[in-house]
Structures are given as C-alpha cells and as structure tokens.
Amino acid sequence: MTGLRSAAFLLGSLVVTPVFGVLVPLAGIFSMYAAQYLARAWARCILKWVEWACGIGYVVHGAENIPAGPAVIMAKHQSAWETLFLAATFPYQCWIVKRELLWLPFVGWGLVALRAIAIDRKSGVAAREQIVQQGSKLLAKGLWVTIFPEGTRVRVGQAGRYGIGGATLATRTGAPILPVAHNAGEFWGRNAFRKHAGTVQVVIGPVIDTQGRDAIAVTREVEAWIEGEVRRLNPERYAAP
Numbered sequence: 108m109t110g111l112r113s114a115a116f117l118l119g120s121l122v123v124t125p126v127f128g129v130l131v132p133l134a135g136i137f138s139m140y141a142a143q144y145l146a147r148a149w150a151r152c153i154l155k156w157v158e159w160a161c162g163i164g165y166v167v168h169g170a171e172n173i174p175a176g177p178a179v180i181m182a183k184h185q186s187a188w189e190t191l192f193l194a195a196t197f198p199y200q201c202w203i204v205k206r207e208l209l210w211l212p213f214v215g216w217g218l219v220a221l222r223a224i225a226i227d228r229k230s231g232v233a234a235r236e237q238i239v240q241q242g243s244k245l246l247a248k249g250l251w252v253t254i255f256p257e258g259t260r261v262r263v264g265q266a267g268r269y270g271i272g273g274a275t276l277a278t279r280t281g282a283p284i285l286p287v288a289h290n291a292g293e294f295w296g297r298n299a300f301r302k303h304a305g306t307v308q309v310v311i312g313p314v315i316d317t318q319g320r321d322a323i324a325v326t327r328e329v330e331a332w333i334e335g336e337v338r339r340l341n342p343e344r345y346a347a348p
Contacts, residue, residue: 113302116160128213135220142220143199150194162304169311177251178285179277184255185292200251242276263292264344274325283314288336
C-alpha cells in the first residue's frame with residue numbers, strides 16, 4: 108500500500124503543481140504579495156494532500172516562540188516536506204536557495220516571483236554579501252527570510268556543515284533567528300519516492316538574539332540547538348558522540 112499511496116500522491120502533485128507553477132509567476136508580475144499568497148496556498152494544498160494520500164501528519168511544538176516581527180528562519184533539511192511546512196505555516200517569506208533551482212520548470216519560475224535570493228554556493232564571501240544586501244531589504248519590508256544552513260538535504264542520522272550566511276544576515280541587521288528542528292526524513296526520505304505514514308514532530312525553538320554578536324558564534328548556537336533537538340527526536344538514528 109505504501110507504494111500505491113506514494114504513486115497517488117505523485118500523480119496528484121503533478122496535476123496541482125503546474126497550475127500553481129503558472130499562476131504564481133503571473134501573479135508576481137503584478138505583486139510579490141499576490142505571488143506569496145498563491146505559493147502559500149500551493150504549499151498548504153500539497154501538505155494536506157500528502158496527509159490524505161500518504162498518511163503523513165504533523166504536530167508542532169513551540170509555536171508560542173514565533174515572534175511578531177520578521178525573523179531569519181534556520182531549519183533542519185531532511186526532505187521536501189519541511190519546505191512545504193515552512194511555506195504554509197510562517198508569515199510571507201523569501202528563501203535563500205542555490206541558483207540552480209531557478210532553472211527548474213514551474214518551481215524556478217515561482218522562486219523568481221517570490222524574490223528568492225539565488226546564490227552560487229561556491230562563491231563564498233560573495234554569496235554571503237549577496238545574502239546580506241538582498242536579505243536586509245526584504246527584512247526591512249517586513250518579509251521573513253528562510254534558509255537551510257546545511258545547504259542541502261541530509262539523511263536522518265547525519266548532519267551537514269552549517270554555513271554562516273543566515274547568521275551573517277541576522278547579525279548585520281539585528282534580526283532574530285528562529286531555529287526549527289523536525290524528523291520529517293523518517294517519513295519522507297531524502298529523494299525518496301516511497302513515503303511512509305506517520306506524524307512529523309516539528310519543534311520551533313526560542314528566538315536566538317543576534318544583536319552585536321559574531322556570525323560564527325551564532326551559527327554554532329543554531330547548530331547546537333537544531334542538532335540537539337533532532338537527536339532527541341530520533342536518538343536511535345544517531346551514533347553516540
């Protein structure tokens with residue numbers, strides 16, 4: 108049944124996504140906020156569809172930690188599920204993404220309409236400066252900025268290298284960081300077709316203050332919190348330190 112349910116989810120997504128993949132860029136011609144509205148509607152639709160088709164629900168812990176003003180969201184990256192969750196749950200946001208994603212049909216067009224910050228991850232300092240320049244303008248407009256600090260999806264039980272781009276933006280602007288941990292990879296694996304029924308545990312941490320702090324120290328604090336929570340959610344999948 109898992110294979111059949113996963114196939115049903117894929118087919119439904121292939122019907123819905125191209126529709127929004129056209130509507131979001133069209134809306135973006137007139138208003139970024141209209142594009143944001145439609146992108147959120149798409150994320151909520153697919154999130155509900157994966158719950159119906161594959162039985163993947165979720166529970167959120169720490170919702171009271173979400174601040175009233177704009178923040179930099181830094182989240183664990185294990186699957187495509189958390190991308191949907193973040194877009195569907197938090198205020199209007201722009202994403203820091205690798206520029207190759209802009210070349211994808213529908214998805215790439217939508218990211219352009221949403222004013223995503225597309226970086227060349229190999230460019231180092233130049234990429235961080237791009238994040239600061241573009242991200243500071245977005246935060247000033249009241250938009251949130253979302254980044255996966257590991258840069259790519261990692262398997263459950265593993266941790267990637269945390270980049271300092273998000274923390275650099277936060278420390279330069281004084282914006283708080285909102286860390287997010289989860290165990291979505293248990294049910295929707297990295298690049299996996301088969302999706303397994305279960306309940307994703309999402310933990311939203313207390314905001315991390317960045318005023319007057321060093322980006323490297325902030326990144327280490329974010330990493331320690333996220334990886335600590337992930338280990339707590341799935342202790343059997345992580346080797347003893």
